[in-house]
Amino acid sequence: MRIQISSRTLQSDFVKKVAEISGQDLLACNQCGKCSAGCPMCFAMDLLPNQIIRLAQLGLEEDIAAANTVWLCASCLTCTVRCPRGVDLGRVMEAIRLVTLRKNIDYVGASSIPGETAGELPQIALVSGFRKHTA
Numbered sequence: 001m002r003i004q005i006s007s008r009t010l011q012s013d014f015v016k017k018v019a020e021i022s023g024q025d026l027l028a029c030n031q032c033g034k035c036s037a038g039c040p041m042c043f044a045m046d047l048l049p050n051q052i053i054r055l056a057q058l059g060l061e062e063d064i065a066a067a068n069t070v071w072l073c074a075s076c077l078t079c080t081v082r083c084p085r086g087v088d089l090g091r092v093m094e095a096i097r098l099v100t101l102r103k104n105i106d107y108v109g110a111s112s113i114p115g116e117t118a119g120e121l122p123q124i125a126l127v128s129g130f131r132k133h134t135a
């Protein structure tokens with residue numbers, strides 16, 4: 001991955017909004033990796049949870065948006081419990097999702113779900129999925 005950092009990204013609205021919505025000090029993370037080591041979803045993630053918070057510290061919103069990580073996060077809070085720096089990464093993930101959805105960018109669309117699959121899925125799973133992944 002090619003990373004471009006500038007004062008514009010470091011002080012971007014994205015960084016401020018994620019910090020404000022999550023209530024977390026992003027710079028408290030020292031990249032120890034304990035969150036990723038315990039994350040039950042990291043096997044399917046493009047980027048590990050600790051990599052996401054690193055990108056968030058640097059304001060690299062587009063790199064975060066290109067990864068599926070925040071959408072696969074199950075909000076299990078394992079990372080939150082394991083973090084030695086007191087960072088609630090689950091809240092950071094949720095804040096990034098909210099910032100994205102507030103731009104009216106849906107991560108899933110009803111038309112993208114095949115009819116057969118939709119018929120087999122529990123309704124509650126569909127409803128909760130759309131709540132999490134659509135604006």
Ligand code: SF4
Pocket residue numbers: 035038039040041042049072073074075076077078079080089090093
């Ligand atoms: S809250 Fe999300 S990122 Fe954290 S351990 Fe659970 S699935 Fe992984």
Ligand code: SF4
Pocket residue numbers: 028029030031032033034035036049050053079082083084085086087089
């Ligand atoms: S466990 Fe905490 S300090 Fe360590 S990488 Fe994850 S968020 Fe950063």
